[in-house]
Amino acid sequence: xxxxxVPYFTTRVDAVAAWGRKNSLWPMxxxxxxxxxxxxxxxxxxxxxxxxxxxxxxxxxxxxxxxIVAGTVTFKQxxxxxxxxxxxxxxxxxxxxxxxxxxxxxYNNYCxxxxxxxxxxxxxYISGCPPRPEAILEAIMKIQHKxxxxxxxxxxxxxxxxxxxxx
Amino acid sequence: xxxxxxxxxIKSKHPKTLLGSQDRFGVLEVSVDRTGLVDVARxxxxxxxxxxxxxxxxxxxxxxxxxxxxxxxxxxxxxFKSLAKGHRLQVKVLLPEDAPSVNTLCQLWANANHLERExxxxxxxxxxxHPNLKRILNHHEFIGHPLRKDYPITQRQWLSASQSLMDxxxxxxxxxxxx
Numbered sequence: 001x002x003x004x005x006v007p008y009f010t011t012r013v014d015a016v017a018a019w020g021r022k023n024s025l026w027p028m029x030x031x032x033x034x035x036x037x038x039x040x041x042x043x044x045x046x047x048x049x050x051x052x053x054x055x056x057x058x059x060x061x062x063x064x065x066x067x068i069v070a071g072t073v074t075f076k077q078x079x080x081x082x083x084x085x086x087x088x089x090x091x092x093x094x095x096x097x098x099x100x101x102x103x104x105x106x107y108n109n110y111c112x113x114x115x116x117x118x119x120x121x122x123x124x125y126i127s128g129c130p131p132r133p134e135a136i137l138e139a140i141m142k143i144q145h146k147x148x149x150x151x152x153x154x155x156x157x158x159x160x161x162x163x164x165x166x167x
Numbered sequence: 168x169x170x171x172x173x174x175x176x177i178k179s180k181h182p183k184t185l186l187g188s189q190d191r192f193g194v195l196e197v198s199v200d201r202t203g204l205v206d207v208a209r210x211x212x213x214x215x216x217x218x219x220x221x222x223x224x225x226x227x228x229x230x231x232x233x234x235x236x237x238x239x240x241x242x243x244x245x246x247f248k249s250l251a252k253g254h255r256l257q258v259k260v261l262l263p264e265d266a267p268s269v270n271t272l273c274q275l276w277a278n279a280n281h282l283e284r285e286x287x288x289x290x291x292x293x294x295x296x297h298p299n300l301k302r303i304l305n306h307h308e309f310i311g312h313p314l315r316k317d318y319p320i321t322q323r324q325w326l327s328a329s330q331s332l333m334d335x336x337x338x339x340x341x342x343x344x345x346x
Contacts, residue, residue, distance in 0.1 A: 076306045079329040109320055110313045111305070 014150075021065070021091065022147040025054040025140065028064035028088070030081060033071030035098040038130040047133040052140050061087040066143065067120075068136075072100040073113045085120040093146070095139050096122045099129050168216065168254050170195040176217060180210050196244075196257040204260055205270045211247055211256065212275055219247040219256060222276035225283060227290040231264075232316045240264035241292060245272075268293035289314040299335075306330055 027049075029039055043049045043057065058064040061084045073081055085094070096116050099105040102125045104114035116122060123146060124139045168176070173195050174188050184203030189196050199207050211219040228242040239261040247256045260269055271294040272279040283294045284303040291312035294300055302309065306326045311318050340346075 075324060075326055076330070079326060083329065110318070110322055110324075112323075114323075 018147050018150065022144040023053040024056075025052070025066045025093075025143065026056050026058050026064045027054055027066040027068050028058045028061055028084075029068045029070055030084060031070045032073060032077060033098075033100060035070035035100070035130045038133065039068065039070050039097065039136065042133045042136045047137065049137070049140070052137065052144065054140055061085075062089065064088055065092050066095065067092065068095045068097055069101045069116050070097040070130075072105065072107055073116050073119070074111050075113060076111070078113050078119050081116065082119050091147075093123045093143050094120060095136075095143065096125045097136065097139070098131055099127060102127070105129060168252055173217070173254060173256060176214070177207070177210070180214070181207050191257055194255050194257055196259055198259045198261070201260045201262060201269045204258070205272065205275075207258065208245070208272050208275055211258075216252075218249045218251045221248045221250055222246070222272065222279055222282070223248050225279065225286055227286040227292055227314070229290060229314065229316045241267045241290065243269065243286065243292065262292060266293075267291065268295055270295050271297040273297060288312070291315060 029036060031037075031039060041047060043055065049055045054066065061067070065088065067085060067088060069081065085092075094116075096102045100107060100112070101116050102122075104112050108114075113119065124142050126135050126139050128135055170190065174197065177197060178185055181199075181203060184200045184207055186198040186200055188198065197207075211217050223246040226244040226246070228244065229240065230236045230238065230242060231240050241262040241264065243260045243262065245258040245260075247258065249255070262269060267290075269292070271283055273283065273294075280297070280299065281303060283292075283297055284300060286292045287294060287297075287300055288302040288304050289312060301307070305313065306324075307330055308326045308328075309324055311322075313320075
């Protein structure tokens with residue numbers, strides 16, 4: 001950026017907005033199991049989520065734009081998760097953290113949802129049980145990349161064809 | 168009090184309701200007819216030399232796929248402990264498949280309320296004169312009893328709404344003095 005001649009530069013409004021959004025993600029953790037404990041490690045000073053501008057954890061969905069689903073989601077929890085996702089203002093992104101949230105994990109039984117993509121759309125899945133903090137940081141970076149490059153990354157979020165909730 | 172003395176004491180109080188006894192890994196287990204369960208339980212709690220003031224757990228069992236089983240389909244095992252005397256006891260009740268019901272122990276041990284609700288929820292056992300016999304773990308829209316052997320383990324049920332627990336919370340708040 002040449003500051004020698006003229007003290008300004010040109011850009012586009014959506015690029016500035018995306019730059020602002022990606023560097024100040026406000027995550028909300030939907031923590032239901034041990035993945036939420038692992039997420040606490042990401043927020044601490046060793047791994048330091050604030051290096052990516054995402055340190056301001058919100059516990060109200062109305063103030064958050066990044067939903068991190070950390071843990072097993074049961075069928076009893078499913079309407080609650082859907083309601084929380086609906087309460088978040090646009091634009092919003094979803095990270096499915098760990099195998100339980102992504103696919104049900106080893107809870108192949110009568111009470112566990114086999115992946116939160118049956119309830120809400122998901123942007124990034126993280127494998128692991130629980131994932132390493134580095135994996136969560138990479139998921140944050142993938143979200144940032146997705147926000148900054150809307151044309152080169154798939155804009156559509158992953159979700160099953162017929163989700164079970166339409167209210 | 169050791170196992171043989173325990174058995175003699177119970178047998179002298181209830182000779183007719185006691186169906187049998189055996190040793191379960193060092194703990195005495197007595198089988199009791201289901202109609203006499205409450206009387207036996209009251210004796211266990213109130214008799215000074217027995218003094219079972221603690222109900223540890225209620226285990227419900229489905230024997231329908233149990234190898235070489237000829238008894239009734241359902242079983243309940245009550246685990247008691249005496250803090251004062253330091254001894255333990257199991258009480259076994261068998262319940263038939265067509266009417267798996269037994270009298271409640273809520274009036275004797277307060278924690279039997281939640282334990283019996285769990286057995287009702289997961290195994291479908293009815294507890295007669297229970298004050299609040301409804302599901303405790305599963306959603307109120309859930310159909311069936313998932314720990315029965317004939318419930319398919321992967322049969323999942325989508326539920327439409329989150330459950331309000333205020334019908335239990337409000338009497339509880341009133342009871343504690345919060346209006």
